[in-house]
Amino acid sequence: MQHAVRTGTAKRSVSGGVGRKPWAEAVKNILLTLYALVTLYPLIWLFISAFKTNDEFFDKPFGLPAEWRFENMKRAWEVSDMGTSLVNSLIVTIAALILTVLLGALAAYVLARFQFRLRAPATGLFVLGMLIPIHSTLVPLFIILKKIGLYDTYWALILPYTAIELPIAIFVTAAFLGTIPREIEEAALIDGTGYWGIFGRIMLPLAAPALATVSILAFLRFWNDFAFALVFISKPALKTVPLSLSVFANGYSTDYKLTMAAMVIAVIPTIVAFLLFQEKIMKGMTAGAVKG
């Protein structure tokens, strides 16, 4: 696919060059650069402000700090009990991630490779799940979680996170598995490998690229979730990162530099993940959407 894309764009740029003036191209690039800067500015501002004093934050909002105060980070870490919430976020995110990938891959393999009567209804149910605004499940889930005694535990986040992410995980993986030639499977069956063997030793390794996309999308969603954590968790000891950040939100009298520093600590994992896995994230966003 990458190859097709390259040739496609190469031809287009040749054809584009015919009647197009170089200054038009330059204006376009300048506009694009400006757009990118405006888009990125809130983030740049966040990072710069995190190293300022409160006075600098107030007086010179666009300027650089006179001195880069790394101690803001340390203070923010202590004040917001960031260590605890980072550990909680990690536990919840990783547990939900493992469940999503395993259950999602298994279901995707079944849906992509087997013919059975419930296949269409099951697929339809997962599609429906993607269309439902997930916040409408907050109240009933809250009640259910209380009834089954999972409220205010890690499971109160792990299980709903997994459930919400399963449809996209299944569709991305199933689309990918659909491209693997059937002969591989048939050969394995003849060799006496069972379905579990095929799944574990052939499908899982082959689907690694798709599973990587699924994992990174799931990581972003789980790590950043706010609404579910807000409703299903009340113990301070179980707070996730977005939840402990939200205490900074309402309060016009808060310590700005510390808020900014705490937010920097919180966004670094996702920004690093984004920079490392850009291609996979973007591919995941398109998967399923293009074919509709």
Place this chain on the structure above:
Amino acid sequence: MTEAARKRAFIAIGLLPALLLFVFFVIVPIFWSAYFGFFDWKGIGEMKFIGLANYAEALSDPLFYKAFKNNMIVVAASVFGQVPIALVLALVLTKSTMFQRFIRASVFMPMVLSSVVIGIIWGYIYHPQIGILNFLLDSVGLGSLKQQWLSDPRISMYALMVPLIWNFIGPYMVMFIAALQSISPEIHDAARIDGVSPMRKLFSIEMPMIWDTIKVAVVLCISGSLKAFDLIYVMTGGGPAHSTELLATYMYNNTFNVFRYGYGSAVSTAIVIISLVLVAGSQYLMKRKD
């Protein structure tokens, strides 16, 4: 065990865990909220069956309409803001040069931030005293345009649209780029040989060929807009004077602040119905006659 039985067993064991988890935590709650909607319940104590009273109350509550109207503003801003901007960006960003990849990554970046972080950053940008927006207006001599961005009920909803749109342009842009790149180069060549103008090419060739992707984007916009909650909760909590109330914040406040679980459940059900109706309606309107 026969071969067929082994296959059936594998299908069942493979599919059931995912299906059960999904049904129990996503599908069942929707029916439960429809059911809870028939009760007057404070979360503890007795549940009193009151029939359709909650649903009727929602339909006659001006605040519900306010929230609904605001939600429609969000839907409109997303569909007519995010989709066109994303499409324009996609049209000029189909190449794989370093420069283009950098711009793409920049546009996409807000997407990876937690909405709590986005809410707090934009809360500061809009802050009447310390906010950089008013500071910027002052320093370019437009001080008269300074506003109480989030605390003036007349403009607060519109002020919130900017971060909402800014946040989610990236994914739509990437979807459109992928769709545009899947148009075969022969078609571009044919158009060039026939001397088709760029505008004509856009509307007669490219738009029709990516129409299905645009339809998907609109569906995502609609269902995404109806779950707009985090950002509003963090930035205004639905205020001031309910001027930024959305269906989700209305539901949240009724349930978890005034403890009307039955009423909150009825509103949840309304959100699902509204979302499905809007999705179906948009797909009907966008159906191409071919």
